[in-house]
Amino acid sequence: MKRSISTLTPQADGRLRQNGAMAVERVAWIVTVLASLVTALLLLLSGYDGYAGLGVAVAISAAINLF
Numbered sequence: 001m002k003r004s005i006s007t008l009t010p011q012a013d014g015r016l017r018q019n020g021a022m023a024v025e026r027v028a029w030i031v032t033v034l035a036s037l038v039t040a041l042l043l044l045l046s047g048y049d050g051y052a053g054l055g056v057a058v059a060i061s062a063a064i065n066l067f
Contacts, residue, residue: 032062 040055
């Protein structure tokens with residue numbers, strides 16, 4: 001039995017070309033969420049538990065705008 005290895009190309013799968021452009025506003029909110037989560041992690045590792053919680057709250061608040 002011969003196995004063939006297929007390559008995923010736009011010709012092989014027409015769905016690859018159906019991706020639309022991402023809006024600049026959405027990219028900005030994603031960056032805001034990631035920055036808030038990184039800040040919260042750094043604060044948590046430094047022992048600032050309350051401020052880390054605040055960073056997570058800011059990340060959640062910013063993530064609401066993604067939906």
